[in-house]
């Protein structure tokens with residue numbers, strides 16, 4: 001994976017569906033904006049690429065695809081996401097916050113029986129986030145939250161499935177640098193506080209500005 005040497009900082013949020021990534025990503029964006037930083041918030045899979053549109057069809061179970069082929073589509077979408085959105089913003093010194101990134105490929109892919117090391121290799125030429133936060137929420141709680149939200153469940157949102165996905169998320173800090181697992185069954189504010197503390201420690205303390 002490629003280290004970020006661009007002026008901006010790249011932060012990824014990850015976790016099971018319903019774990020609170022979107023909530024924490026937007027709270028962090030608001031916090032950074034208040035501090036006077038420019039922030040781009042973004043999401044994978046994107047809606048902008050051909051691959052992204054195919055992925056959406058597969059996740060919504062409108063079409064089927066072999067699990068490894070699905071992960072190749074994710075990698076293609078990610079390549080375009082980096083080229084068109086993430087890297088240009090980092091070059092301009094902005095913070096980029098992505099709601100999901102390659103960890104989702106590793107963990108959802110592995111839960112589907114794709115070899116984890118193969119998945120990591122497939123994503124090896126991509127930028128490593130400066131910090132990645134994985135929100136830890138029990139699969140049952142995630143499913144309850146998703147039910148409350150009332151949106152249709154996608155392929156990966158079933159409890160048994162989520163349990164398998166978590167098995168892979170759990171070991172991400174051993175495999176990839178700068179990954180923090182955050183206890184996500186707490187108040188939204190408590191989680192946000194912990195994330196801010198880590199950013200203060202790891203990003204602001206190490207930079208002169």
Ligand code: ADP
Nearest residue numbers: 017018019020021022023145149184186187188
């Ligand atoms: P994700 O982006 O991970 O799918 P969301 O941020 O959309 O998750 O959150 C899923 C649901 O859970 C939303 O209804 C949200 O309001 C709720 N939620 C998020 N964080 C928490 C939390 N810490 N405690 C309780 N509910 C939460």
